[in-house]
Amino acid sequence: MKKIILFVLSVAFGWSMFAQSTDGGATPILQSLSQKYQGFTSMQIDYTYKAVKSNKTLSALTGKVIIKGKKYYMTFDDQTFYCDGVTMWNYQKATNEVSIFTYDESDDDVLNPAKMLKNWQKSYTAKFIREEVEGGKSLQIIDLTPKKGQSYYKIRLFIDKGKKEISRCSIYQKDNTVYTYYFDKFVANAAVSDTQFVFDAKKHPNVSTNDMR
Numbered sequence: 001m002k003k004i005i006l007f008v009l010s011v012a013f014g015w016s017m018f019a020q021s022t023d024g025g026a027t028p029i030l031q032s033l034s035q036k037y038q039g040f041t042s043m044q045i046d047y048t049y050k051a052v053k054s055n056k057t058l059s060a061l062t063g064k065v066i067i068k069g070k071k072y073y074m075t076f077d078d079q080t081f082y083c084d085g086v087t088m089w090n091y092q093k094a095t096n097e098v099s100i101f102t103y104d105e106s107d108d109d110v111l112n113p114a115k116m117l118k119n120w121q122k123s124y125t126a127k128f129i130r131e132e133v134e135g136g137k138s139l140q141i142i143d144l145t146p147k148k149g150q151s152y153y154k155i156r157l158f159i160d161k162g163k164k165e166i167s168r169c170s171i172y173q174k175d176n177t178v179y180t181y182y183f184d185k186f187v188a189n190a191a192v193s194d195t196q197f198v199f200d201a202k203k204h205p206n207v208s209t210n211d212m213r
Helices: 002-013 026-037 113-118
Strands: 043-053 056-068 071-076 079-083 087-092 097-102 124-134 137-146 152-160 165-173 177-188 208-211
Antiparallel strands (some): 043 056, 043 177, 071 079, 124 137, 137 152
């Protein structure tokens, strides 16, 4: 699930490396997004996540993501992820357990946001689908299709035309499950201390540590 979250964040906020091999008018929309988001020093996103299959909601929850360069902090269900660009921590609240990994840029692209953005133009194509009005705002819909086989066959972006921001993002899995992330609140350029991206064992008494480095 962590891979899916990082993937969505990379899709939503990292357009500077996006290829020009788009059609239907997607290119200028993505370029506009890129220009806006690449100017931010940090981003904080409060999101709602839903998994739906055959019109049945399988799960629903809320979380928070903070991004600052290669550093990130994420909450998802009872898990919290920290990464300072050198080390990554995965804290499990239910078991009071933390696993520690080395942040490695040779890892899977989806697991590594920086590498994924670097190789983005080689991996996906985009197509403008349509524009529609929802809740009084105009949404531009763009589909992203992976060039290589993945567990999903497309990602659909819903872009607030007026704000030039991602409103929500849906990932369509091959088993017909659809994961949707609703970006409920977005704050750019907030002052974020680098300590936010480091796990502090002192705040979790008697935490069990699995050092995988």
